[in-house]
Amino acid sequence: MAFGRSDSSSTSPKMPKAIKLLIAGGFGVGKTTMVGAVSEIPPLRTEETLTDRSVGVDDLSGVEAKATTTVAMDFGRISIGQDFVLYLFGTPGQERFWFVWDELARGALGAVVLADTRRLADCFPSVDYFERRGTPFVVAVNCFEGAPVFDLAEVKLALNLSQDVPIMLCDARKRESGKEVLIELVKHAYGRRPTAAAR
Amino acid sequence: MNSEWSPDEELLFDAPTIRPYVIARGRTEAQDRFDLISLAVTIRPTTGTEVGLDPEHQAIVRLCRRPTSVAEIAAHLDLPAGIVRVLLGDLFDRGFVAVQQPQPEMDVLDERMYKAVLDGLRAL
Numbered sequence: 001m002a003f004g005r006s007d008s009s010s011t012s013p014k015m016p017k018a019i020k021l022l023i024a025g026g027f028g029v030g031k032t033t034m035v036g037a038v039s040e041i042p043p044l045r046t047e048e049t050l051t052d053r054s055v056g057v058d059d060l061s062g063v064e065a066k067a068t069t070t071v072a073m074d075f076g077r078i079s080i081g082q083d084f085v086l087y088l089f090g091t092p093g094q095e096r097f098w099f100v101w102d103e104l105a106r107g108a109l110g111a112v113v114l115a116d117t118r119r120l121a122d123c124f125p126s127v128d129y130f131e132r133r134g135t136p137f138v139v140a141v142n143c144f145e146g147a148p149v150f151d152l153a154e155v156k157l158a159l160n161l162s163q164d165v166p167i168m169l170c171d172a173r174k175r176e177s178g179k180e181v182l183i184e185l186v187k188h189a190y191g192r193r194p195t196a197a198a199r
Numbered sequence: 200m201n202s203e204w205s206p207d208e209e210l211l212f213d214a215p216t217i218r219p220y221v222i223a224r225g226r227t228e229a230q231d232r233f234d235l236i237s238l239a240v241t242i243r244p245t246t247g248t249e250v251g252l253d254p255e256h257q258a259i260v261r262l263c264r265r266p267t268s269v270a271e272i273a274a275h276l277d278l279p280a281g282i283v284r285v286l287l288g289d290l291f292d293r294g295f296v297a298v299q300q301p302q303p304e305m306d307v308l309d310e311r312m313y314k315a316v317l318d319g320l321r322a323l
Contacts, residue, residue: 080319
């Protein structure tokens with residue numbers, strides 16, 4: 001680790017270990033709602049500023065070279081006793097912000113992909129991304145009022161999910177429901193954790 | 200008297216964007232140093248008379264009396280996360296804050312951690 005001093009318990013107060021979980025999915029699928037439902041604090045917003053080198057050339061057409069793009073992310077927090085603190089980040093909706101996704105996914109324990117059965121295709125990029133990156137993820141189908149209830153096996157087929165990826169229904173507004181999804185994710189990530197031999 | 204702003208001028212001088220980079224004195228190289236969930240905690244309070252510390256530095260020192268993540272500092276101070284990383288780097292280098300990096304991916308294997316997190320979530 002690059003920061004020796006930060007590890008020294010003689011000078012630093014005891015700090016919890018921070019763990020990152022991601023909530024991904026299409027625009028308007030309920031990511032921030034879910035973050036807010038399970039977070040112990042009202043969702044906060046942080047901004048990453050992308051410099052020109054991080055943004056695709058097409059995005060800069062007609063813009064000065066020093067242009068920056070700001071990507072906002074909502075996040076929440078769940079303290080687990082004194083030892084751990086979970087941070088839940090809603091990923092930016094547009095997939096063109098891969099730069100931010102990569103940073104968010106680095107070191108993340110896992111991800112929830114929220115799906116809306118009325119716009120299932122919206123979560124394809126998230127599923128693709130986490131599959132490709134090898135980040136453990138679960139799919140939670142947000143049950144919007146009035147939306148037809150689908151058989152989860154059908155949704156799983158439509159998303160072309162591998163057999164071991166958990167899929168469940170949820171209500172992103174409800175704390176209990178969000179909690180169940182996170183428990184499922186952590187269990188899944190535990191089962192998927194790389195063994196020392198595999199490394 | 201003509202005090203009207205030309206719209207072009209506003210585009211050229213986007214104050215909310217420029218202001219943070221003035222605070223960071225144009226430095227952006229520290230952006231990769233801290234993760235969004237790196238936790239900072241104040242280990243030496245400022246007296247308010249230190250040379251080279253801006254009000255934003257002081258605000259971070261006050262905020263980090265309890266361990267606080269880069270993302271939280273950015274949200275509370277309404278600064279881009281990249282700027283917070285630069286300011287935090289200053290404070291770290293001068294011994295005002297300690298910073299705990301999150302566990303690298305390779306280490307997210309700790310069985311005890313998974314168990315504690317599961318128990319904690321179930322108890323919510």
